Amino acid sequence: MSSTKPTVTGHSETTQRPADARSRRDDIRRFFPILLLLVLVAVFSLASPRFLQFNNLMIVAQQAVVLLVAALGMTFVIIAGSIDLSVGAIVALAALVAAATAASLGIYAIVPACLIGAAAGLVNGMVVAKGKVPSFIVTLGAMVVYRGIVLFFTRGAPISIDDERFLDLYSGRTAGIPHSVLIAILLIAAAAVMLNLTVFGREVRAIGGGERIALLTGIRVDRVKIAIFVLSGLMCGMAGLLQGARAMAATAQLGEGLELDAIAAVVVGGTPLTGGVGSIQGTILGALIITILSNGMNIVGLDPYFQNIVKGLVLVLSVFVTIDRKKIGIIK
Amino acid sequence: MKIVATDIARSFGSTRALSGVSITLEPGRVHALVGENGAGKSTLLKILAGAERPDTGSIAIDGQPYAPRSLAEATALGVRLVFQEITINPSLTIAENVFSGQLARFRSRGLLNQAAMNRAAQALLDTLAVDVSVAQPLSRLDLGQWKCIEVARALSTEPRAVLFDESTAFLNHREADQLLAAMRALGKRGLVVAFVSHHLAEIAAVADQLTILKDGSKVGDFAAGELDRDGIQSRMVGRDLSRGLYPARPEARLAGAPMLRFIGVTAEGLEPTSLSVTPGEILGIAGLKGAGGERILEIAAGVVRPRSGGVTVGGAPLVAKTPADGWASRIAYLPGERTTEGLIVDASVLDNLVMAKPPRRGPFFDRAKARTMAQAMIARLLIKTSSEKARSGSLSGGNLQKVVLGKCLAIDPRVLLLNNPTRGVDVGARTEIYRSLREAAKEGLAILMVSEDLNELIGLSDRILVMRGQRIAASIDDPAATSEDAIIRHMT
Structure with a gap:
């Protein structure tokens, strides 16, 4: 019966503002992430000459890669109006599979790592789309289960990776540039093409903009949602592989808390949790902001026990500035 | 109470919503503001109710200047607005909805006196001659009864004027009848009653007096019965609709x-x-x-x-x-609720028009072809929009519906x-x-x-x-x- 009643709203008369003031505010909103990034870079490079050195920049890039790759998948999930809390656990699961198969498969351990990630995402997507359980709950449960699987098989002990070819390819450098960064650039390009140039990308946005509208317009919402979670899982598979290669081991704790950093990266990049809109560029900026903030605070020697406070404040501040309140009626 | 508005003008950006409109609302008479979407009738009503302020012009109540800066101020001066949208909160009781914002009136020793509140709410509903008991769950009532609860809410502050902003828009004719009956009841009690509508049947059923607006200007004031349907319609549209x-x-x-x-x-x-x-x-x-x-x-x-x-x-x-x-x-389907089922208001006109069957080359979206398709559909259905890239939400209701229809026709x-x-x-x-x-x-x-x-x-x-x-x-x-x-x- 609720479908026959129009949405219950207060009266939502938009207040009129002079056009130039509005566009200035829009500009601030749009350019805030890049401004924030530039400010952080400026502050840290003034505070420590080490920050801008090539070596440190490569370290930042390497640190950013795992977060960024996981956040790429998360961008699709959030634009579609869902959430994926299981990415950290899938990363750990994929790293475990990579570690377990690297000795026998060498560089081809990428295949099982990606497959396990995609499979974990498929399970999430099936339960969300077919079981009609909210993604927050599904992936909260999945996070615990996948992490539990890792714990069960590792018994808490790290599994080391020492296959030379594997380590060379996934954590080596060419001309000083880490391979993981090159891989991330490929994945960024693929994600940007998918989101912006394909019909799939439009369907993702349509579902986030209005799931019932998308459904009634003939979009196969279930299939698209499953594909989104598989994509997120696949990205986590890659992130797990790269993280395992970098640490030369898979541990049960690997990727803990990564889901929250990935969500933060997406949101700081200007993609609202309400879905419908968002961009890959934003997510890249968001991931860089979060990584540079951590790296910079370490380099300038900020009290490690104080760092989390700064990190949390920056997250809320940036959403405070970038959120478009006109388009979001209710802030939950 | 008699409300006289003189030479009211209001612009939104470069759009003139109202230019020099004067209107007199008499107590005990039901006054209809009639016009097409965009004629300025809602803006005029909102100015009278304090939700908008005029750029120029003045309003007087019984000879005293009246310039409310907000809905609350107008309420304090005895003028209430009933919105077009449904503003009932389905998780509250009927009485809580009637007295929303004034629950403090029924506080006794720190607790809410539910019984007193229910009695007061029932008394208000009874004056509207609607068959609603405060004990009923909201989900059992239809939208017309919901709307009547909103009228009771308006009455809870003992107003002398109640203004209705296209309040029957979401109601079917049986539900609307209840609301129209409530309007008549208020008129009989000597209140000033004004409503915005473009439904000729409604206007014929309850209005004693009508003011027709077109493109922000007044076409004229008429007594009920002075014009027939065709007469009202052709004055609203500004051209002869005798061909139907x-x-x-x-x-x-x-x-x-x-x-x-x-x-x-x-x-x-x-x-x-x-x-x-x-x-x-x-x-x-x-x-x-x-x-x-x-x-x-x-x-x-x-x-x-x-x-x-x-x-x-x-x-x-x-x-x-x-x-x-x-x-x-x-098989194309145009659903009943435009903005929650038909189209995404935050998406562009183009996005909505091609949503059902996006032109593609392999997995890729064919942007050039989509633009051609959208422009052709805009021309075919005479959709008034600045361009196919405009946000759909910037269009008027009629043009939004044309976009939904265009989405259907686009799949051939x-x-x-x-x-x-x-x-x-x-x-x-x-x-x-x-x-x-x-x-x-x-x-x-x-x-x-x-x-x-x-x-x-x-x-x-x-x-x-x-x-x-x-x-x-x-x-x-x-x-x-x-x-x-x-x-x-x-x-x-």
């Missing part, structure tokens, strides 16, 4: 096998139903909410699955498990399913929608239209089915020879 709202029916029907057939179809909310629509035909379906009309559309669209019976489209069985299957069979459908295609759409856009529908039918489209607007069913349909009790109660083969009363008799 509705396009002429074709002399000869397109012959052909049925495009859509229902053979003994049953579903939850639908008793065994058989019907057929041929290419070129517009089949209208009348009936109260829940009588089965909407269910027929939902089954054909793949939203609801039938329990038994067969549906064929183009002679082949239709298996529609999801709406996507319906669209894939070239064989069957078009319409649920109240012109709800909340003004007369000008309506004629254009009717013309587009008739043209599409002439080219061989089979159209199935459910509507609560009986006038529209009579004017546009080639044949009308009347639903009652979840089955077809009557079939009217010559709509031109029938009347609204005759259809209502079959419906109830």
